[in-house]
Amino acid sequence: KTYQGVRGPFGKPRADGTQVYRIDYYLRTGSGTERVRETVYVKSKSEADRTRTKRIKVEEPTTKQTKRVEATVPGFEKAFLDHVLPTLRDGASRADREVKVGNLSSYFGDPALCGHRRPCPMENLTAGDVQRFVNFRLSHRRAKEKDGKWIEKPSTPRTVNADVSVLKNMVAVACAQGLVSAEAKSRIVSFGNKYSGTRLPHIPRPGEEGDRARYLSRDEYGKLLSTAIEMGKAKPGMDGHLFPIVLAALLTGIRSRGLLGLKIEQLDFEAGRIRDIVDKGAKSRRSVPIPSDLVPVLKRVVEWQGKDAVYLFDLGDGKPPQDIRSSWSTLLDKAGIKDFTVHMMRDTFASWYVLGGGDVYRLR
Numbered sequence: 001k002t003y004q005g006v007r008g009p010f011g012k013p014r015a016d017g018t019q020v021y022r023i024d025y026y027l028r029t030g031s032g033t034e035r036v037r038e039t040v041y042v043k044s045k046s047e048a049d050r051t052r053t054k055r056i057k058v059e060e061p062t063t064k065q066t067k068r069v070e071a072t073v074p075g076f077e078k079a080f081l082d083h084v085l086p087t088l089r090d091g092a093s094r095a096d097r098e099v100k101v102g103n104l105s106s107y108f109g110d111p112a113l114c115g116h117r118r119p120c121p122m123e124n125l126t127a128g129d130v131q132r133f134v135n136f137r138l139s140h141r142r143a144k145e146k147d148g149k150w151i152e153k154p155s156t157p158r159t160v161n162a163d164v165s166v167l168k169n170m171v172a173v174a175c176a177q178g179l180v181s182a183e184a185k186s187r188i189v190s191f192g193n194k195y196s197g198t199r200l201p202h203i204p205r206p207g208e209e210g211d212r213a214r215y216l217s218r219d220e221y222g223k224l225l226s227t228a229i230e231m232g233k234a235k236p237g238m239d240g241h242l243f244p245i246v247l248a249a250l251l252t253g254i255r256s257r258g259l260l261g262l263k264i265e266q267l268d269f270e271a272g273r274i275r276d277i278v279d280k281g282a283k284s285r286r287s288v289p290i291p292s293d294l295v296p297v298l299k300r301v302v303e304w305q306g307k308d309a310v311y312l313f314d315l316g317d318g319k320p321p322q323d324i325r326s327s328w329s330t331l332l333d334k335a336g337i338k339d340f341t342v343h344m345m346r347d348t349f350a351s352w353y354v355l356g357g358g359d360v361y362r363l364r
Contacts, residue, residue, distance in 0.1 A: 005023070005024055005049070005052065006021060006022075006023050006024075006045060006048045006049050006052055007021065007022045007023075007024075008020060008021035008022055008045065008048065009021055009045070010022070014041070017043050018041040018042055018043050019041070019042070019043070020039060020040075020041060021039070021040050021041075021042055021045065021048035022037060022038070022039055022040075023037075023038050023040055023048055023049075023051060023052040023055070024036070024037055024052075025038075025052055025055045025056045026056070027055075036055075038055070070121035070122075070123065071121060071122050071123070071174050071179035071180060072108070072109070072119040072120065072121055072122060073104050073105055073108040073109065073119070073120075073122060073167070073170065074105040074108065074109035074119055075119065076122065076170060076174055076179070077101050077102075077104075077105045079177075080101060080169075080170050080173055080174075081097070081098060081101060083173055084097060084169070084173070085097065085098075097166065100162060100163050100166040101166060101170070102142075102148075103137075103142060103163055104133075104163060104166065104167055104170070106142065106148065106150070107133055107136065107137075108120065108129075108133075113136065113150070114129065114132070114133070115129075115132065122170070122171050122174055122179070122180050122184065122188075123179075123180050123181060123184045124184075125171070125184065125187075125188055126187065127187060127188070127190075127191050127196060127197070127198045130164065130167065130188065130191045130198065131191075131198050131199065133163075133164075133167075134160055134164060134199075134200065134201070137155050137159070137160045137163060138154060138155060138157070138160055138201065139152060139154055139155075140152055140153070140155065141153050141154070141155045141159075157200075157201035157202065160200075160201060161200055161201065164191065164192065164200065167188065168188055168189045168191070171184065171185050171188045171189065172185055172189060213344075213347045213350075213351060214339060214340060214344050214347065215344065215347050215348035215351040215352070216250075216337075216340070216344075216345075216348045220335070220337050220340075221250070221348075223335040223336065223337065224246060224331070224335050224337060225243065225246060225247060226335075227331055227334045227335040228242040228243040228246050228247075228331055229243050230334075231327070231330070231331060231334070237315060238315065238321060238324060238326070238327045239327050239330075241301075241313045241315075241321070242324070242327055242328075242331060243297075244297050244298065244300075244301050244313075245259055245260070245313065245324065246331075246345065247293075247294060247297055248294060248297075248298070249342075249345035249346065249349070250345050250348055250349055251291045251293060251294050251349065252274065252288050252289075252290070252291070252294070252349065253288070253346050253349035253350060253353075254274070254277055254279055254288060254346075255279035255280065255343070255346060256279075256323070256324065256342045256343070256345075257278075257279045257280075258277045258278060258279025258280075259279070259313075260313060260320050260321050260322070260323070260324070261278065261279075261311070261320045262274070262277075262311065262312040262313065262320075263310055263311055263312065264302055264305065264309060264310065264311070264312050266312075267290070267298060267302065267312070269290070269295065269298075269299065272289055272290050272295070273287045273288065273289055273290060274287060274288050274289075274290055275287040298312070301313070324342065325342075328342055350363060
């Protein structure tokens with residue numbers, strides 16, 4: 001549509017003698033200039049023009065000036081993925097990030113869902129827009145079929161929080177590239193903070209009781225280890241490694257990712273340490289002491305693997321196991337333990353260490 005300045009009057013005069021006029025003018029925003037159309041109630045066209053003059057902050061764009069391209073969530077999808085995907089560690093993380101960005105593009109690119117007549121620029125997104133997205137996602141999910149339509153089935157709060165985190169990351173990357181102002185970035189990135197007036201769904205951890213983390217009792221500890229021994233005797237393979245993996249996690253606090261990828265060369269029995277553990281990130285290498293109760297178990301595993309083995313928990317294919325979820329679920333069922341995840345073995349180690357008088361700083 002062409003730029004028209006002042007239009008009107010529209011309709012009949014009101015009781016106070018004013019009429020409806022529409023004025024067009026331009027404002028400068030963080031990502032360029034934005035055209036604004038406003039309805040004013042004045043008595044004459046000249047008064048409407050004076051009102052428009054007061055509103056003008058930048059000159060009217062000429063026909064020779066190129067149209068400003070605003071960064072929207074659907075339009076920024078490819079550039080964001082090209083920027084982020086090479087930094088992720090594995091294929092599962094990349095696929096998960098692509099799905100979440102697709103969810104964001106599908107929502108913010110659909111006028112019927114997001115409430116905007118056209119894809120809203122990230123510069124103009126508000127906390128209210130993000131909150132509406134959160135409320136929508138809590139009751140809808142994308143169908144797995146090829147059409148990818150939204151269906152009325154609830155999504156878990158953990159999934160919704162992850163989607164919002166990716167949206168914050170998108171806005172931060174766009175700000176770093178000069179496509180979004182720092183003010184717009186702070187408005188979105190602060191979403192969900194207790195002072196921002198917005199709300200994210202609370203994610204209770206399995207077995208969470210108030211502020212206390214879930215950790216094993218002494219009876220549960222004994223049941224878990226004895227059941228792992230029985231499963232290892234009955235069935236080799238992953239079940240055969242359950243007892244040393246569970247015992248090592250409970251006595252060292254190493255994450256399951258670091259335990260499953262342990263190499264035999266990382267075990268320094270002379271110094272009594274496990275070295276170069278990578279369980280959080282590619283650059284986070286650290287070492288932990290080997291408790292005396294764990295030393296004979298690890299030596300037995302090394303002896304059983306043989307001289308040519310590289311990984312401590314090699315299943316015979318020369319590669320470390322990816323996860324223990326299937327065997328872990330069976331282990332919990334047979335031991336009669338509920339609401340306990342693999343990561344909670346690390347919580348159990350930390351809780352017992354502090355309850356036994358351990359130093360929090362040394363624990364860190």
